[in-house]
Amino acid sequence: MxxxxxxxxxxxxxxxxxxxxxxxxxxxxxxxxxxxxxxxxxxxxxxxxxxxxxxxxxxxxxxxxxxxxxxxxxxxxxxxxxxxxxxxxxxxxxxxxxxxxxxxxxxxxxxxxxxxxxxxxxxxxxxxxxxxxxxxxxxxxxxxxxxxxxxxxxxxxxxxxxxxxxxxxxxxxxxxxxxxxxxxxxxxxxxxxxxxxxxxxxxxxxxLGVNVSGLDMPPIANIGFAPELVDLNRYFNKHSTSLKQRKMIRNLLESFAESGSFKSEHIRSSWASEDFMQHFLSRFADQDEKTLKRLAHSIDRDTLFPNRTPIQSVFSGLSCEDIPKLCLMLLTHAKMQEIEQRKA
CATH class of the missing domain: 3.40.50 (Rossmann fold)
Structure with missing residues (x-):
């Protein structure tokens, strides 16, 4: 078998x-x-x-x-x-x-x-x-x-x-x-x-015990959004009226993110604060002690996960001024895409 x-x-x-x-x-x-x-x-x-x-x-x-x-x-x-x-x-x-x-x-x-x-x-x-x-x-x-x-x-x-x-x-x-x-x-x-x-x-x-050396590797999948784009996507979800609209917006946002046209000024976290996140993570401390003993591979630490970098800056959501600015950038990107497709 x-x-x-x-x-x-x-x-x-x-x-x-x-x-x-x-x-x-x-x-x-x-x-x-x-x-x-x-x-x-x-x-x-x-x-x-x-x-x-x-x-x-x-x-x-x-x-x-x-x-x-x-x-x-x-x-x-x-x-x-x-x-x-x-x-x-x-x-x-x-x-x-x-x-x-x-x-x-x-x-x-x-x-x-x-x-x-x-x-x-x-x-x-x-x-x-x-x-x-x-x-x-x-x-x-x-x-x-x-x-x-x-x-x-x-x-x-x-x-x-x-x-x-x-x-x-x-x-x-x-x-x-x-x-x-x-x-x-x-x-x-x-x-x-x-x-x-x-x-x-x-x-x-x-x-898994399988050697894959020499085989073609795929590109990175599901490129992440900056917090600002996630919040803009959330805004569209709240106001869009159909699945077709949401899919069109999602594809445009993904293309926009992949183009590198938008970058956050600072690396900011979605967590409300370091204290809030630490409180959330502490809820699982007892569980993680049990899970640590189940690992199928060896590690050089006594915690389930590696030490993390503390939160330096918090993203508190888009302002009323930010939303139209981002929408304009998104529309400009869509127009540039359309021009490139025509040239092709």
């Missing part, structure tokens, strides 16, 4: 880069003993990751897969994997999906438990190890907040996000649920992975 690893994220820990690398080098990796299966195994449209698989397990809608395709996909992997292969599946939505168990009084952890249980039942023929990558919560929260504003209609501020999505940061609780249904759960720290290779991607695959 092939060894199977299910990489469940978390979000904002280089997952897209890992997935795009594995998809791009699928054939070369297979020659090195790593099977990164695609949906073509069941005659479905390809995707660089296995998000749709995670969605279907939850009973959610999917663009690529249909109902029961999750089971068909697992069976197809079983039929195609050699006993000497390592099978890699990667889908960070498995870290957040929930299955409702009580519509009147829904409990997040009961719903997470129900999802992971269902996931284990679907994956049973592969008997997978779970690989979970954790990131220091200060950076994780900022990146996840940005992604939520970019990818959804969320228009709350950073503090509201922390209260609304608090359970994303309960790392030990998440691990305990996976451990309840899977025999082995490997825990890695995002900030340490590059130490195990020449870069983050080679470090990740080295930890």
């Amino acid at each position: 092939a060894r199977t690893i299910f990489h469940v994220g978390t979000h904002k820990t280089g997952t897209t880069s890992i997935q795009q690398f594995a998809a791009k080098n699928r054939r070369q990796l297979r020659n090195r003993g790593l099977l990164y299966p695609g949906y073509k195994l069941i005659n479905r449209s390809p995707h660089y990751a296995h998000h749709d698989f995670a969605h279907v397990v939850a009973g959610a809608s999917s663009k690529k897969l249909k109902q029961n395709d999750d089971i068909k996909f697992v069976n197809a992997i079983s039929a195609n994997a050699k006993a000497t292969d390592t099978v890699l599946l990667s889908a960070e939505p498995a870290y957040r999906h929930r299955i409702p168990v009580n519509h009147e009084h829904g409990n997040i952890w009961e719903e997470r438990d129900a999802y992971v249980k269902r996931l284990s039942e679907v994956l049973k023929p592969l008997d997978p190890e779970i690989c979970i990558v954790l990131r220091s919560r200060d950076g994780f929260a900022k990146s996840l907040y940005q992604e939520k504003v970019k990818a959804t209609s969320f228009s709350g501020n950073f503090q509201e996000f922390l209260e609304y999505d608090y359970w994303y940061f309960e790392y030990e609780h998440q691990i305990e649920i996976f451990s309840k249904y899977f025999k082995e759960v490997k825990v890695c720290v995002f900030e340490d992975i590059s130490k195990f290779g020449d870069d983050f991607i080679s470090g990740f695959f080295n930890l």
Whole structure:
């Protein structure tokens, strides 16, 4: 039986880069003993990751897969994997999906438990190890907040996000649920992975026991926004009227950020203050002592995460004067894009 690893994220820990690398080098990796299966195994449209698989397990809608395709996909992997292969599946939505168990009084952890249980039942023929990558919560929260504003209609501020999505940061609780249904759960720290290779991607695959030297590396995925652009995106979310509008704005903001046309005058944090962040992080100290003992790799410190740099400057939000200035810069960028496209 092939060894199977299910990489469940978390979000904002280089997952897209890992997935795009594995998809791009699928054939070369297979020659090195790593099977990164695609949906073509069941005659479905390809995707660089296995998000749709995670969605279907939850009973959610999917663009690529249909109902029961999750089971068909697992069976197809079983039929195609050699006993000497390592099978890699990667889908960070498995870290957040929930299955409702009580519509009147829904409990997040009961719903997470129900999802992971269902996931284990679907994956049973592969008997997978779970690989979970954790990131220091200060950076994780900022990146996840940005992604939520970019990818959804969320228009709350950073503090509201922390209260609304608090359970994303309960790392030990998440691990305990996976451990309840899977025999082995490997825990890695995002900030340490590059130490195990020449870069983050080679470090990740080295930890899995797969040599990826000499293969093409993908460009950096999901370039971060400056706090000002995140706040502008939040402003648009609050006032836009359709999904189409939000998608158009998100694409324009991403292009604007990638162009380097806007840079913050100072590196400023979304956290309200150093004291506020320290209070937030201290809530998880007992949990992190337990998680530290679970690490699948060695570290040279006695804390789960490396020491962080204290907050120097705080971003308190866009002013009424800032918003029209940024909108004008965005419109100018859109016009320049249009001119370049015409020339091409």
